[in-house]
Every structure is written in structure tokens, then in C-alpha cells.
Amino acid sequence: MGADASRFHARKGGENEVTAIADEAARQRFAHELDRNFSVIASAGSGKTRAITERILEIAKQGHRALEWLPQLVVVTYTNRAADEMQQRTRQRILEAGLPLEIVEAFGRAYFGTIHAFCMKLLATYGHRLGLPARLETITDDDDLWNEFVQQQTEIGHSLGHKNRRPLLRLMQARQLMELARNQDHHFVPPQSLGQCPECDFSKVEAAVESAQTNIPKAKAQLRGWLRRWHDTDEFAPWPPCATTAKEFTSCWREAFRPLREWASACASCVAAEVQRDYREFRLAHGAITYSDQVALAVELLRLPDVAMQIRGKNYRVLLDEAQDTDPQQFCVLLETTRPVKARGEWLQTKRDPPRLGQFCMVGDFQQSIYRDPNDLNHYRTLHDALVETRAAEQLKFSVTFRLDQAQLDFVNETFVKIFNNTEGQVEFVKLSPRPEILPGQVIRFELGDDIDLSLSETQRAQAEAERLAKWIRDVGLQKLRARCWREVAVLCPRKTWLGPLRRALLKERIPVEVQSESDRQAEHPAYAWLTALLAIMVDPNASYEIVGVLREVFGLSDDELARFAQGDGYKFQFEHKIPGRGAVAGTLNLLRRVRDVLPHQPLFSAVREIVRMTQLRERLRDLPREQFGDSVSELEKLLSAAAAAEAQQESLADFALTLRRNFDKIRETEPAEADAVQLITAHKAKGSEWDAVIVPFLAREARLGGNIRYPLVIPGEQPFIAFDRSDRANLEDEMKKIQRQEMERLLYVALTRARHTLVLALDAEFFRGKRGVHSDTQLKWLQADANEPNYMVVSSLSDQAAACEETAARHMAAALEPVADSLSALRLETGWVDIARQQAACIIQTVTPSQLGPEEEPGETPDTEEWIEIEPELRPARIANPATRYGIWWHEFAQKIPWLSEGNAWQAAFEANLSLSPEPARSKREWKLLTKYASENPEFFAGNIFAEMPFFWRMNEQNCLEGLIDVALFQPHEKKWFVLDWKTNRIERDQIDKLRVAYRPQIAAYWKAVTEITKRPVSAGIYSTATGDLIAYNEKELAEEWERLRGSQRDELTR
Template sequence: MTLVPTSEQHEIIAYPKRHVRVAAGAGTGKTTTIVERLGAFVEGGTSPTRALGITFTVKAADELRNRLRERLASETDSEEVEVATYHGFATSILDEFGPLVGFEPSSLLLDDGHRSELGQLVLRSTPSNLDLTAMDARVADLLDLNDALDRHLLSTQQLIDGAPAHGDDRTMETWEKRIDLATVAATYRSEKERLGLIEFSDLIAKAVEVVTSYPDIAAELAARYDVVLLDEYQDTDPAQRILLTAIFGPSAAVTAVGDSDQTIYEWRGASLDNFDAFPEHFPRSDGEPTETLPLSLNRRSDRLIIDLANTIKAELPSIEGSEPLVPRPEAGDGSLVVAWFGSEREEAGWIAEDILRRHDDGTAFSDTAILVRKRAWIPLLVAALREFDIPTSVSDPGTLLQIPEVADVLAWLRIVSNPDAEPALLRILMGGQYRLGLADLNALKVHADTIDADSIMASVMTPSQVDGLSQTTASQLTRFAAIHEELMRYAQANTVANTINQIITTIGFWDEAAALRPGEATTARLNIARFVNVANGWRPIEGRPTVSRFLRYIDALNESGRDEALTPPTASVVDAVELTTVHGAKGLEWGTVYLPGLQADGFPMSARRHDDPDRHAMLLPYELRLDAEHLSELAATSGNSRKEHLTERNTQSEHRLAYVAVTRAKHTITMSGHVWQDHLKRPKKPSPYLLMARDVPGATIGPWVDEPGEPPTIAPFSDSDTVPDPLFGHDVGTAFRKIIADPTTVAADYPELVDAVSERTRQLTIEIGDLSEPTADPTPKPFSTAVTNLVALAQCPLKFKWVHHDKLPRRPSKAAVRGTEFHRKVELHNLGVISLDDALPASYDAVETDEAFVDEDWTPSDPWSVFEASRFAHMRARFTEAPFEFAIGSGSIRGKIDAIYEPSPGIWEIVDYKSGRPSADPARMVQLKAYAVAVADGAVSSETPEAMSVSFAYFGGTEAEEISEAVDDQWIAEAKIEIARLVDIGAEGPWTATPSPACRFCDFLVHCDAGKAFLTSDV
């Protein structure tokens, strides 16, 4: 279809090749306009390779790139416009010129979880006067300050040097904290450099350093382009603006497209000054401010929606060229519905019913969205929609952890890491598996108080001692305690991902998922798989990958609300209602939009704090910011005057967010709120936005509660137990179990059911007869084994088969028990803790002592005493019992390394402790080879050593004996070849016997003809 541009679009498309700002209102076709502008340049002789388009997200960049290809297809055969994100453009500069400013292209990019982890490590190790009792808050302060420094191109020393000599007590106290934070931030930055780590903000700051330190490079970059398109320019931060002006300010024709009314990412560093002051930042060649052209004809929304959007827009300060939205000539009136409910649950239920009604009238679920101001409201809405069997898609980062199936697994993981994590414990005990009631919890709490326990877990672990529990509840708790202990033991010996998989299997998730409707089952499996994938891909920056560290990592990811890793996956089912935050909805549109939670203090939200740098140490003083001139009026205020100014700035931020929310709708927007909120004692009043909408001529007033009434009783959406069954009463379970045990009781106890049961039994019998035989799993699990078994495989493949595949009984081994006890003592010595529980043999890679390879006259000594006299007793291990798993060949290897020492920086020694004497068995080296490969491949830590060695340390004699080998690249390569060969044999065979003197001590000798023949021969 040929575009017929409006007069506004035509003026922008035909504007000469020089700087211009385009003030594009919501839904006005800005992407189409800038694509056409570039098309006009190409038609006028500009080569596509001389043009550059920059936007914010990868998705937006892909869309712009595809639109340009479509538009320019007839103009050029192979030449394309370069399109990048703002960070991608900075990265391309660093890939080419980064070494000039010390940037390593191989640096690893930190996500928010790892940033938090590194921040905590640095805070603990750097001397300061900061209050570390609230560690999460201090980590957030540190990262906020570090980000602000990068966005405003400041070093930590420049910030410290900017401290005033005097001021009021509160301001000077804030500066003391800021200097402490800056000192820690300096260490944080040096640690990033040492570990080869970078952040997104580093990319921009380093690129700026390149173009400002080397003006000839800036000129070279500018000379590559005649035309530059900057999309969503209102969301850029000051450092990004400096990068762009340094390169393109004096040369290429820059078209900046944006809307100051949609600047909703100030909390991420976006500066209102960038778009507002673009004419001065990118002046004309004669020095005068650049011109601004408007785009105001809305091509998306109907009239009532535009009327409301303009009402909100009128509350915001306007920039030159920004005009109210104008509806397209063919726009309909649309629908604007407002409603006010007694409670949030009534509101959510009504929304679900209304969505279902509209769907029955022809509105697709996929053309419907629910936008919320706060993520916390999403679970309640999901529950309401599920009550009406409405398919949902939750696309907001962080909401994965709130989805019921993931939240259940996460709750188990939390109590495995910390048994006193009561919120997680209560979720499990009150959930579907155990169904404890408030009376049961009260009994547990009373008992915990009686025995002076820190949490109710002490009561849960000893239910027989708790008064007031029924026999059924006590049995349930006994079962829970056994599962919890089993999972805690498992977690000590396995990786985080394996522990999560064990939890999933133990709690029966796969069986529960199979019982769901096909669409729900697929969604549930995808959600769990996404969570497991996060765990599989996680490695700590330093140290052991423990469950507790993983929990801190995902909590930090979740808190950031920015990482796509915690966004629920989208199934192939396309017809689903979208739930997301208003921030997440920017750039999207739907035919029908619901905007719930519109009560005062809900939306608009009041500021939790006023961003006053005189009161908050993580904020930069106004005078040190790159946009200081824009903030000069605010900087001149103090006290109540500043508070009023900051309150107004927050209100304007909320207005911009409301404007974005309303303009997502094409035909219908329904806005609602509620009086009573769960757990709150005071009634709420309608939001100003809800009242604005009600006052728009033509708005439809739906259900509206005039009086607050009494707060409602909290109840879940589905609670069938509250209504007694007409036949069985409240005790359906007892009746069901009785009938299962003795079907004849149906006729005696429930004569009304005889005919129905007989008919249903007949139907089920027919259905069972029609069932096909189960087929084999078409996708068997990939081969995986422990290092211990890998050694057995190297010794004798047939022995491995009987250990791993066709498992045969094995004799108890005193040597194994002795080795496990010894390993446990050494582990606790290295960790500096006392034992929580008896050690499990499976907790360690304890390869058995092969008596055939040691002296027959040897009598075991006390290995612990020998260890205490060795060099290892006085060395601090960098890693202790470090779990790992890595893929190789046709499978994977897992295990735990006893200890890794770092005798000098970058030099690692991998040590495996043995409670026996040195062995001549060559197969044992496979264990150290697997350990070295795990370290080299980053399966133990994201950091790898500059050089390493591997050692067996034997403590079974009168003194420690060591067997060591140096490791280099050739050694690793040969080790990988050998391990891959063994893994392939372990997975597929052949499992041939390899007789040796060790056959005399093999558990399986009675089954092995080859072994018996070897021992009876003369060999």
C-alpha cells in the first residue's frame, strides 16, 4: 500500500539534509515517517551505506532494519542502512578502537544479578563506615552511584574532590556517606577490571573516552555517514548525548525523533534535557537552534481515548513544536469505561468477566492487554483470569518468579538453603500438597515459642511433640520433614541446577503438569524450563556456586526488573491476554486495554523518597551532573521549597506514564480501581486519572461503589472447600477413601450414587480398553555420570556398566566410610564451620582404594592427624568442595573438587585428598583430568587461572605424600580427548571387561567370567 503522507509527515520527509528534531506524539507513525525521510534521501542520491539508524532495543532495531529494507528494496540491490542500538553503536566503536583506552573486547558483560554479587563482595572487603547490616540497601546504593558516575562521565576521585568544605549538618553527613560509597565504587571498578568484567554503562563511557581523547577518530566516524536517525531520543542519558554530539554534532544530518511526554525511564538515567535541549546541543551550521517539526495526527486511537490522552498531556510542560494529539479523520468514537469497586478481588474478577464477554462478542484475547503500575498486582489478575479459563501471557521481566509453579519450586529452594525462611515454608505447608490450616500453624507457632525456637521449622521437624495437631497433619509433616532432609543432603553434593531438578521431581511437578489442560501444561513446563535454564547458565563471579548465592543472584535480577532471563516464556499459543507493566507496554498497542489499580497513591504513585542529593548519598549533586544547567532552578532551592519542586517532578513523571498507558489502546480502554486492598485498614479514594476519565464527555460509567462499606473478608478466587458437598458434607476425602477401599459401601452408604457409579465405571472400562500401549520416550535423557564413575569406567568398562547402567548390589566398604569421614572433617576445617549432619558418601568424589595397587602390609593410620601435620592444614583454600558439571563428548560429567588453592595470584593448584596410600592405578588420573577441564572451561568459576597444576594428596601413611602434574593447554586438550572417549563409551559401550589385579577386590567378581579367568591364570 502506497503511503499518502499528511502535511506534517510531508514536511519532515522533505526537510533538507540537516539537523532536525521531530516531536512525535504517541501513535503518530514516527517510524514510518523517518523511514520515508531516509527513502527520500536515497532517492536523491544518498547511498544507504552512508546512513545510520540508532534505537534502544534489539527488537526496535530489527523492526527499523526490516522497514528500511522493505522501503529501499527497489532503490538498491544489496546495500543496506546500518542499524544499531545505542549500546550496540558504542560497542562497535570499542571493537575497533577500544584498546586505545584499555578496553578488552573479550570482557564479559555483567547482568544485574552478578553486579549485585560483585557489589556485595566489594562492600564486605573494603573498609568504610557504611552500615552493612542492611546489605541489600547498601549494594543498591553502590550500584546506583556507580551508574550515575558513568552516565555523567565522572570518576570516583572527581566526585570525592567535589565535596564541599562546609555546609549544614545533614548535607555534610550525606557527603561523608557519599565519599565512603565513592571509595567502595573505586574498588568495585578496579575489581571489574581485574576480573575482565564490564557493564552496559561502561560501553558508553569508554566509547566517549575514545572519541573525546582522539578527535581524529571522532572525525573518521563522522565522515562515514551523511544521515543519522536517532529514535526514542527522549530516553537517552547524558553520556549517550555526549557520545553522539562529539561525533555527529558538527557534521552529519541528525534527525532526532522522540516525545518528551513519553520520557518514562528517568529512573534508569534518561534525561529530560536531552530531547528538550536538542536544538541547542545540535545547532544549525550558523549556530542558531535547530528547528522542531511536529507529528500530531494519531493513527492508532479512537476519539475518546485521544481526548483523555490530551487531558493528561495538558498537565505536562510543553516544548516547542509539541502539539496535542489529533484523531485521524476516519477514527470512531471508541469506548472509555470507568469503574470503581469495593475490593481489589472484585475488581480483578469483574475484569476477567468483561474480557470473557468481549471475547464472546468477537474480541480476540491477543488483542487485549491489562497494564499495571506495579508488578505486584499481576499474580492476582492472573488468578482471576485462570478462574475463567482465559489464556494469559505475562511478559514483564521478573514476573517468572511470581508464577505459581515457579514460586513453589523457589520456595523449596529457599528452605533448602535456609530452613528458617518462614515465608517460603508457609507457602509450602499451606499449599496443595500439605494443606495446613491456620489452626495447625498456630499449634506449630505455640510449640516453637515454648521451646524458644527461632522459627516454626523446629516444630515442623518434630510434629509428634506438638499439641493440637491431628494424626493426619502430623503424618503430613513427618513426610515433609523427610523430603526436606533428603533435599538438603542432595544440595550439599550437587549443583544448583541439579538440586532444582531434584526438587521438581520430588514434589511431583511433572505429574501435576500432565493433569492440566494442554495449553496450561505447556505453559507450566515452559515456565519451569526457563527457571532451570537460568540456574544452568549461572556461575558466581568467585567462589562456590551454592544455593544461597544463586538465590541472592536471582533476587537481585528480580529486584532490577530489567533482565529478560526472568521473563516468562511465550508459548506458541498466540490468542492470550497480555499482562505487563505500563513501562513494559511502551511501543506496543492493543485494541482493548484495561488499566486497573487506579486509586490514590496507587497510580499516580507517591514518591517513596524525594531524590534530593543533599539527603541521599547515592545521588550526584546537581552541580556535578552533565545536565546541571537544566536543573539549575531546582539546584537553587532547599528545604521545603526543594521538596515541593521534587514532588512536582514526581507528579509529572506519573503523568507521562499515564499518558503512555492510555495511548496504548486503539478502540477501548477500561480504567478501574478499588476501595479496599488486602491487609490495608484504610479505604482508598479514586485516582485523579480515574476521575479525569469519568469527566471526559462520552465516557461510560460502569460499576461504581459510592460508599466504602466494610472491608471484605479475604478469600481466594477458587475455594470449593467453603461450600459443603450436598452428599458427602465437608469430609469428601474420607468418603472417597472409604469407597476406594471397599466399593460395596456405595450401595450401603450412598444409595443415590449406585446408578451413576455403575454407568461411570462402564464408561471408564471402555475408555481403558481403547488406550494404546505407551511408547518409548523419543528423547532419552543425555548421558551424565559422576567423576567417581568415570574412574571406574577408565579401570573397567564392564564394571562401570554394573555401577551405572545395569546396577548390581555392592559390598559395604570400610575404606569408603573412612574416606567420607575424613573428607567431611577436611571440608569443615577449610570452611571454618562445624558439622550440620552426618556426611553422605555421595557428597564427595571418593574413589575407592584399590587394595591391589597398594602394599599388602599397609595398616591405615589416622588420615586426619596426617592432614593436620601437612602444608594443607595451614593453607586457605580459594574453593572448597566446589561442585561442577560440564558437557563433553555425547554427555556430561559432574563432581566436586576437594579444594583449589591459589598460592600466588592467578596460579591455582587443584587438590584431591585421599585417605589412603598412593596407588599405581593409571586410571586414577582421569579424576584430576576431569577437575582440570572443569576449571579451564569455567564450570567451577567464571574466572579461570593463568596457570594451574593438579595434585593427589595422600594421608594414609605416616606423613602426607603428593603426586602432582603441571597443566598447560596441550595437557588440557589431551585430557578432553580422553574424557570424551570415555564418555562416549559410557553412553553407548562397548562395556568390555578389562581384567587386572584389581579384579580380586571387585564387588562384581562373582558375575565376571573374564575377571575370574584372569585371577586363575598365571598372569
């Protein structure tokens, strides 16, 4: 949002005035009271991103405290795109404030990202405490792993015992139980107690009055047959279906089966918990981890008292955005990290030792909870109330909207106060307040009338509505819609399948259109699917099924050509060997063979780039219709960047292909529109976005919320229940429909609060009205605007004429809209964006870290410690693979906490406080003893001013900078001289000291040169070997010669 969210600047009478807004006090408190925890309820368009930015900016203005607090920031958002945007905005505000560079550097170490990435950050450092493997890969498609896991299972339900396992497996198949456990959205907890399989009393069922018309005799016969099989045999006896829908009989039926179903539900939960645990262990053993695993394992970490103490010792300051989209386990991670160091238990259970003041704030909106299980919303409300009631946090409300103009604001206030009534589990409505100098806005009623042939199918009627709406949009035009361009017009639907007719109708009217929601999954985008398929067949040139897919989809060969080539032999589709003969199929297979022949011994990125070039994949993607698939070439460039990143992680072509395959089902984030075209998007995807004009069609069309339900089904609640067929849901049917309706009411609120200037409602009741009227599962019913409903008159009284607004147009002119495309679009090079970027790279200053100048192999261990310390936290590897590295990191972090200028007792206290966190306590004690001995024998060495973990950044020349962290920098005031000290935790003996000295001389020479040039003071330098207790000092001549050698013979190393 461009305007200041806390104050509005307006010009009146030739002077600037600052006008306070209605919720000014709440915004000021959130921004400035840094020693308070807050739970903020932020309405639609209330500028919550700006509010969070202002709070971070206020932290940055705290001088010395900012240097401590900024690196402790953990800003958690729902998507990576939101995190990037918030980080960029905040950095810009810090730069505009003219704060010192050291503040900017400290801000660069703050965490901005998703909860899952934060959990991975914790697992990377402490995961070894849970026995996690060195390398973990996040997956979304686990079909292959699951099939392998299932094939290895010989028996399930070990915890049930034979007496319970046998009857359970007679009622349902083992495959069903395992598929139930595969559900990542539900965490199964085994029941505390489990009785024996109960006997059921069917006397009331047998006594029920029979009527042939109701199929009751048939139902009784089926029951008797099932009972004979259940009691007299050991055969499989699945739940018998009830052949009748007679209300009283089905009620007796359900009541008779209730004890057995409750027992089966408890047993199934027990088995599911067991399989879920085993499958997670199986995944981890194969180096695979799901998003839900990431959070669950982080929770397990925080249940280890010593690990929890170390994490809390980091003093994280959490700012949670979109709190309504956070589930209970995610809340647990964030809450527990901010509690006092020695806190025990989980806060929501104990209500003791709440998050420390100023270290936990969350911003959310109950009204916009649309993504999660309804129990997650209840959990969020419970957490909010608990924080407020225990005074662990204070409630603030942001009600002023900086998005909606007056007409939309009045409409939302008048309608949703009747919908969000704070009863039966629905949320309470927060009335929106206007901003100063608000524009008039307009809410338009577009009547489609009743001239429609109701004998047409629903799909045909929807197409007719789409065509009329498209014609109306063309006739009204941008000016009357008060939109700056077509990109600022959005059409929102609750269902993705409804977007197709709209797209066809708009194109028919020659209105540019872009569908934002047709590519929910990665695999639905051609760039991702085609490149993945090409890599897969390069790994396995005999994968005939996949090869046929590539020939059809990527190369466009017809089924007829493929059939004539195969002649019934599918094994002909291979390219491990040359294909004889001519023709399109043979020629393409031989092309693929030539591609594969050039790949051996090429690094990953080069191999992928060569595959793209030789198959002309970039050109094929460029030919796809942009209005349907967006910028496919840019998507390809992102994948090439991912290949480069994978190469840096030492992945092979097979590894990268498997990674892409496993992420086929990963949900893609909505990207900002690039083309000037009307945006077609689902209401779910629209959350977090806004447009000048928003059109909501198909108000009376049935949304069909039920879908295809697969059993067994977990029905969430305080006591989750497993439904084995529809009869188990019967008693809960009304409650489930109510919960579903309430969620869709909140989704409608999201849709109707996206428009800045114009909101259009397409009224189509006569298009979809059935014999019983408008269906209950429609937007019109959720809005309660059908005939004789509370909001009917509100909607009926809306204007049916869109009108231009001079005031809005003038405001648009003043906003100086930025161009759609940047200057790079003029470079129409066939080489693609990666090559363009490479051409621009010559003007970029290259950064070198001292660890790059160290040894390729350290004596006794790997050089990962120095690299880990120097690298930005968010760019660090997913796991600390080497035990020696873990110890080195522990030593560096501990040494940073040593109170060098205090007495020896304080040193010892610091060591004892950190000893429990060491991966090798015995070694730590031994090496600590050596350090204290050296300090006692050389007291003058630590007598000056001491700076631990001192960062530096020095520009060596026009093209290169040297950046790093000095472990300990000692300044001797009397001599005005520096000494640079670097810790070395290599496992070596004293006779290897000279090897250590030579190995690290290039790195220390870089430190020496940088500090000398920056401070213009004499500098000495050395390394301290923790294993031997020796300080190894370098003389100035030695370092100067080494630096000259680096500049000369190893210049390529410096500029790489």
C-alpha cells in the same frame, strides 16, 4: 503498523486514491532529505518506526552511496526486541523494493540494537586503550562482588584528609557512604573545593518559644545532648532527630543545621565518587561490567583524542529511537561519534563542530518520558533546543496518529491540553491529528456507583471493583469492545500489585487472562530461577541452603519432609556422597548425585541439557499454569540456547551458572502475547504496545508513590544534594511531589493512548474517597477529572454503553488476521523445541568461511584476525583478546584505505593518517617500509583494477556455501585474469615462510576455487607476509589438488 505511515490508500468510486495526511511534508522531509539532521517529535501512534524504516529504505536506494552508507548505519532503540522488529521490517521493505543483493548484503552490516550493545561494540575494538581486560561479562546482580570489595577496604575518604574524614565518619557510618557509592543511577562528581567542618549557630533554636504539646522542649533536650557528644567526645554522633513537627521550629532547626549538612553532603559526594571509581576498577579487574559502566567507559574512550578520531572516521550515521528515554551520557556517546573527525571538547559545552549533516537524527516524544530521572528529560529538551537553535538539526513534528480512532483522539486532545501546559517543567502538549478514513472509536465510562462498604479495607474494595469489572467485560463481550480476540484486550494499571485482584476476578468469570508484568526480573520466572539453582548446586553439591531451595521449589518436597530428614542437622543436605536410607528427600538427593556423576568431561551445552532431562525440568515447567507464567518451556529453550552460546565462548558450567546468577535482577523485556487471553500489564510496560481495547481501572485508588525511602538519598538537580534524613527533604518536598506528579501525568498519557478502537475508564471515586476526598496520588487527579476539576465534565459526558461497530468489524475482516500459532505447534514432541529445530535443520544450507580451513594454530600467533574480519559485526566477541589480533585487524582496516591507483605520496599520506591508531606503531613503520619497497620493485603488480575487502558468496553444493572477504582482489584487464591476495601479519622469520605457505594453503585454495567458479576466469592467488615483505604465490595445480583434498579427506570439516 500495517498502513503506510506517509500516505493512506483508500478506494472510492471504484478507483484507488492517495490522500495526503496532515504532517505529510514533515514525513517526506525526514525520509528523503538524507543530507539533513532532524530532531523529530513523534506523538503516540504516529508511525515513527515506519518513518525510520522509510529513511533507511531511501538510503538503500542511493546506488553506490548506499554501499557506503548502509554499513555505517547505527540504529539505536530502547530494547533488543524493538531493534529486531525494526531491522526485520526494513529488510522486508528492501527486498520488496527489488534492490540488488549487494545492497541487501550492505544492509546486513548495519547496526541495530541498544545503546549499551553499541558501547560494547566500541569497547571491544578500542577498550585496550583504557586498559580493559580481555573478557568482560555484563552483570546485573553484583552482591557477591560488592561484598568482596567491601571486605578489602580498610579505609575510605582518602581525598578528604584527616580533618574532614574524621568528623564525617562521626556523623554517618562508612557502610552508608559505601552503599551511597554503589548507586549506579547517579554519577558522583567531587566538589571543586571543600572547606573545613563548619560550626553551627543554634541560638534561634534555643530561643524558640516552648510548648509541651508540640514536643519542642524534648527536641531542645535532644539537641543539647547531641551537642555535648559532638563537642566533648570523639564518639559516633549521628544526626539528631527533630522530636517535633511544629512548622516554625523545624524551619529554624533545618536552618541551624544547614551549613553542617551542606558540608557533609559535599564530603559524602567526594567519598562516593572515590568509592564509585574504585569499585568500577575492582569490577573490571574481575572481568565484570554493568550497563552504566558500558556507557561511562565509552564516554571515556571518546575523550581520548586519537581514539575519538578513529571512531569518527567510521562515519557512523546515527538514528536514535525513543530519544526521551536516553540519558545524558548516552546522548554524549551518540553525538560525539557523529561529529567531525578533528572536533574537540563536548558539543553541548562548546557548541562548535556539531554532528555532520545527515549523520545524526533522533525521534522521541517529550510526552512519553516515563522511565528516566526528570533531569534526563530536561537534558533531552535542552539538547533538542540546542540542535535546533544552532541549526545543527531541524525540528519536525509527526502529529497524525495511526493508532487512535476518532473518539479516543478527541478525548486525548480535549483533556491533555489542560494537563501538558508547558509550565513548571511540564511538557507541552502536541495535538493529535486524525488519519484519513479514521474509524469512529469509543471512549466508555464504566460507573461502579457508591454501593460499597467503606469499612472494608482498601484491598477488599479493590477486589470488589475487579469482580464488577470482570463481570462487565464478560457481559459486554468482544463484539462491543470492538476487539478481534481476547488477546487484543488489555487492562492497564500504574502499579504491578494491582494486577492480582484483576487476574483472580477474570478467571472467576472464566475469561482467559495473561499477566505480562509479574515477571519483571529474570529471577521471577520459574524457568530461569529453577535452572540457575540446579546449575549452582551441581557446581557446589554441599551448598545446603541452595539445595533445600531446590528440593522445595523444583521437586515440591514439603517442609515437614525436609525437617524430618534433617533432624536439626542442615549439613545433611548434600549429595557429594551417597545418602543412605529411603524416603523422598534421600531419593531426590541421590538423583541429583547421579546427575552430577554424568557431567564430568561433557561440554557445557550437553551438560545443561542432561541436567534438564534427568531432573525432568521441562515436564515440571509444562505443568505450571500458563496464564500465570506464560510459555515456561519456551523460556527454558532460550536458556538452553544461551548455554550453547556460552559454550562457544569456552565457558564452563561454573561460569555459566555464575552468569545466570549475576543476571537474576536483569529486567525482562515484554514479549508479545502468545495465548488468546486478556493482557494484564502495567502502564510502564505497555509503552510501545497497542490493543484493540484498553481498560483503565482503579482511577481513584491511591498509588502510594513515596514508598520506603532509604537514607542517605541523592536528590538530583543542577547541584545534586544528599539528604541524610527526612528533614533534608522538607524544603524540597513540594518540588519533588510536583516532579513526581508530572511524571505520572505522562504515564497516564501513555496508558490512554494505547487503544485502537475502545478505551474504557472505570470510575470508582466513591470506592476510594476518603474524608478529604479523592487522594492526590490517583489517576483521577492526574487526569484532573475529579469534581470541580477542568476535565470533570469531559469524563462525565462520556457514554456508559459500549456498542459494536460494523465498520470496524469490516476493517478487521479485511486485515486478514494471521493465525495465533504457527505450524510447528502441531509437533507435540516431548523432546522440546530445540529438538524440533534440529529435525528441521537438515534443509538449511550450511555456510563455511575460509578461515575455518586455515591452521588450528598459526605460526607465531592465533588465527583470530581472519575469523574477526569475516564474522558479522554484531556477532563478534565482546573483546579482542590477543594483541597480535589487534594488530592484524589494524593492518586489514588500514590496507583497505590505501589508494592503490594513486601516486606513492597518497599511499604515504594514508599510512601517516592511520599510524596513530596502530597498537604497535614501530612495527607498523617497519612493515610499511617493506610493503612500499615491494611495490616499487614490482610496479606492474598493482597496476590493474584493485578491489579491497571484496565479499563473495558461492554455493559449493546442495548443502554448503562458501562465504568470506578477500583482502585484495586484482583484475588484470589485458589478460582478463584475477589475482587473489591475502594479508598475513604473523610474526615469523624468513626461514618459516614454507610453514606459512603450507598452513594457509587450504584457505587460499577456497578463495581460488570460489573466484574461479564465480567469474569463470583464470585465477592466481597468494599471501603477503607483512613481517618479511614477501609475496608467496601458489601455482594453479597446487591449489586444485588442495581443493580436491578438502572435498575428500576433509569433507566433514567443510560441512561442520
